[in-house]
Amino acid sequence: MKTIHLDLGERGYPIFIGENLLDRRDLVAPCIRGHQVLVVSNETVAPLYLDPVLQAFDGYQCGTLVLPDGEQYKTLKTLNTIFDTLLELHFDRKCTLVALGGGVVGDITGFAAACYQRGVDFIQIPTTLLAQVDSSVGGKTGVNHPLGKNMIGAFHQPRCVIADIKVLDTLDDRQFSAGLAEVIKYGLIQDAEFFCWLEENMERLLARDTDALIHTVHRSCQDKADVVRADEKESGIRAILNMGHTFGHAIETGVGYGRWLHGEAVATGMLMAADLSHRLGWLSEKDIARIDNLIDKACLPTRAPADLQSDQFLELMAVDKKVSGGQIYLVLPRAIGESVVCADYDPAMLKQTLEAHLAVGSGVN
């Protein structure tokens, strides 16, 4: 097992990465202050992994709540079912919530923990690759509002994260690849050496080789922890973690939620960011080809949807992120392994990027 300590003073916590960790009482016990534990999961993950997790909490007053599966249930209404359960069980301020699932379960359970009795402890047990390398680390929690994704939320750090890579065996290939988009993102934004490693080891990863997976989750969490440690509440540098996301959110919204997975849209979004970066004279043709090849190797789409127009796309991008003097802030690669948050690019170049990508089209059908 590997351990990373995310040092945030009194909010700091360990991230455990390894195999067969779900029933490890020794990992969770030091994180629990009271004697009450509520494990929140969903109808897909609970039948697979709830039993071993409950073994780790043997001896505590332990409740369970199984939510419906899907992004469409990441709502205030579902959140309220967690509060109902906590109140019905008479859970006090020393209780601990446990999120067992992907990013949806993690975000909603973390937000419940942030709100219940003005804040209780929670533990993240992420079960998708995306959740293990991204959403379980860093303390962003929340739910969607009909008018915007992740618009209601709070920063609330978990007491520990337990990433058991064995649970990824049951994840389907498309969801696995979607997680790889966030992995590639770390290489592109800040870790050139990891980018090279991914180029050499993508086949092993797709075959879900244990050592390759442990290395990938560990390196990704290390990269994310470095950024979160520097800027916990995203007043500056943490924004680089959104590389590809402004383009990606425009794709997700433009084609209609659910058609493209978040990671698929981020992958194509990173290529669009790279294209703009090339037009600004930062990335070479060779760099673009390397990024394109790696995304393609990870079985992710390298082309934007064919059915979106550039004007519509620009409008969607403007809704998603902050605008400065009419200009959209974008995270752009300066080189492979280096990125900047930038608003002073030539808007005509952004338009050229959109036209170049949207004209080619294809992506996910």
Ligand code: NAD
């Ligand atoms: P998800 O939670 O919807 O999981 C994807 C699917 O995989 C679901 O059907 C789930 O039930 C299933 N699943 C989970 N684990 C499984 C397993 N081991 N075996 C088989 N099936 C399994 O999606 P996700 O990609 O994990 O997370 C996406 C969510 O994360 C979005 O809501 C996004 O906004 C959020 N997110 C949050 C952050 C953050 O920093 N908090 C970062 C990135 C994404």
Ligand code: GLY
């Ligand atoms: N997933 C982006 C962040 O945690 O900041």
